[in-house]
Amino acid sequence: MISFERRMDSVEFRIHSEAHIVVDDTICRDCSVRGCITACPADLFVPTSDGGILFNYEQCFECGTCYLVCNEEGAISWNYPEGGHGVVFHSS
Amino acid sequence: MTEHTAERPSSDNDDFDAIVVGAGPAGSAAALELARAGRSVLLIERGPFPGSKNMYGGVIYGRILDTLVPQWWTEAPIQRWVTRRQTMMMTGEQALTVDYRTEAWGRPPYNGATAYRPDFDSWLADKAVEEGATLVCSTTVTGLLTDSGRVVGVSTDRPDGDVRARVVIAADGVNSFLAKEAGLYGEVDPANYTVGVKETIALPRSVIDERFAVRGDHGVDIEIIGCTGDVPGGGFLYTNSDTIAVGLVLSLPALAAGGRRPEELLAELKLHPAIAPLVEGGEVKEYSAHVIPEAGYDMMPELVGDGIVVAGDAAAMCLAAGLWLEGVNFAIGSGAAAGRACHGALRKGDTSAVGLGDYRRRLESSFVLKDHRKLREAPHLVMGELAQQKLPAMACGVAEDMFTVTNPEPKAGLMRIVRRQMRTNGVKLRSVVGDTWRALRAFG
Incomplete structure (x- = not known):
């Protein structure tokens, strides 16, 4: 199995300086489900040792999985990146 | 409105x-x-x-x-014209494939293309x-x-x-x-959605032709069921010109609740004995993911x-x-x-x-809503336990028992094999009749 890093290196991301998705992890602290951690195909949701969630928008597929599985109102503010930015597929 | x-x-x-x-x-x-x-x-x-x-x-x-x-x-x-269409049912180390090929899909006006x-x-x-x-x-x-x-x-x-x-x-x-x-x-229900993940894998054209037994611009599309563990879904593998693509479609709620990550399940599929020889040696050219509206007519x-x-x-x-x-x-x-x-x-x-x-x-x-209405039950049926777990196990089990030669034991006979496999997989005769009827209706 190829490493996750190597897997994500195969994808082009035109990263915008501003995050298009914002996670309010004060809400995540009370979440017992945390489906985003296993479901996000880019593995962008990482649990921290103090019970929070670390989120990085940079390698996002913009698929929508995280907000669809999130059952905590207001935890994920989800938008598309600014035009021309974000994931760019070439052979998919 | x-x-x-x-x-x-x-x-x-x-x-x-x-x-x-x-x-x-x-x-x-x-x-x-x-x-x-x-x-x-x-x-x-x-x-x-x-x-x-x-x-x-x-x-x-x-x-x-x-x-x-x-x-x-x-x-x-x-990339290629699909002239070979397979439906594969698999368990951990078994696979039963329906393999259809026709030259007709390889000439105008064609049927499917990658x-x-x-x-x-x-x-x-x-x-x-x-x-x-x-x-x-x-x-x-x-x-x-x-x-x-x-x-x-x-x-x-x-x-x-x-x-x-x-x-x-x-x-x-x-x-x-x-x-x-x-x-x-x-209201948006996550149960109506799946996420698809896919690897595009580079392989020389001649290797693809040889592995998939196709020539020229002809190609293969394989749809797979029974390859997603406890997460309802399915798999696919198809050929492009000098890449192949292998991927999974996974139910969102089950993925979120199950603790298995998509790329882990995909790695398992690539290790399956029926798939490993097809993807071997290729370099991942692009990984991709997208959400799919899975439930059809009922979620429109x-x-x-x-x-x-x-x-x-x-x-x-x-x-x-x-x-x-x-x-x-x-x-x-x-x-x-x-x-x-x-x-x-x-x-x-x-x-x-x-x-x-x-x-x-x-x-x-038009076909758009006619097909969707006719097949409105099908997505639910396909994602149900019968199609996901029992059908692949039963089908592979019957094939294995049928083609395993048990000499000096005499042949069990098809009826006994089917009954034995039904027992093993917890399929009741009553439910088979009902489910078959339901499936026939669901597929129009």
Whole structure:
């Protein structure tokens, strides 16, 4: 199995300086489900040792999985990146 | 949704007759039809080029293109023509495959084709541009402009980015924030969605030809069930010219609850003895992921509002019916119908929900809603325990018992084998009759 890093290196991301998705992890602290951690195909949701969630928008597929599985109102503010930015597929 | 038929007082403020949001197959088909009818159309794409945000499970069925782009197969950027279609049922170390091949699908007018979506979607968008549509890429639509409840345009992330038109076609993909903003979706249930993950793997053309026993521009599409562990879903593997693509489609709630990550499940599929020799030695060229509207007819939004229609994945037009897994053709079919219906509504000067109602009627009389309605039970059946777990185990078990020669023991006979496998897999005769009946009905 190829490493996750190597897997994500195969994808082009035109990263915008501003995050298009914002996670309010004060809400995540009370979440017992945390489906985003296993479901996000880019593995962008990482649990921290103090019970929070670390989120990085940079390698996002913009698929929508995280907000669809999130059952905590207001935890994920989800938008598309600014035009021309974000994931760019070439052979998919 | 308000129902008033009054024509908008003036169209002096309109920049275009129609705005199409999303230059995927639905949006480009809509823009193509509108432009061809002489309408001014703005086609807005948030990616740097059409298709740059899109991926899929591999096959474009081209019949719907025949009327839009005659002889499309002479110019469309196709990777391979699917002449070999397999349905594979697997367990941990078994696989039973139905393998159909025909040369007929390898010559005009063809049946299914594999293609890279960035290539294909860009090609179709160019067709709309050739007809006179204005394509603007790298522009994200941020919301709807409304005037007393009716849609009159869109706002974008460009400076002074508001654009007005008499009708907006939301072809903005599975998440369709525009259809949601217009109030056309009810509550969104994650159980209606799956996520698809895919690896495009580079292999020399000659190796692909040899491994998949095809020649020239002929290719293979394999659909797989029983390969996703406890997560309801399915797998696929298909050939491009000098890459292959292998992927999984996974139920969102089960994935979120199950603790298994998508790429782990995909790695397991690639290690399966029936798959490993096919993917061996290849380099991952691109990994991709996308959400799929899985539940078909039962999850569709209202298709029409005042000044707005919804097409393609934005309207959940993707058909995930197990035996049939189609999406691009439904997107094109719905987009083209949206384009024609909007043209008619513009001609009558009524782009209210009533005036745009012809869109739904067009879909109802075409394969788009006929197939979806006929197969409305199929997605639920395919994602159920019977199809996911018991059917692959039973089918493989019966095949193994049937073809295992037990000398000096005499043959058990087919009936005994089936009964034994039913017992082993906890399948009751009563439920077999009921489930078979249900399946026959679900598949029309």
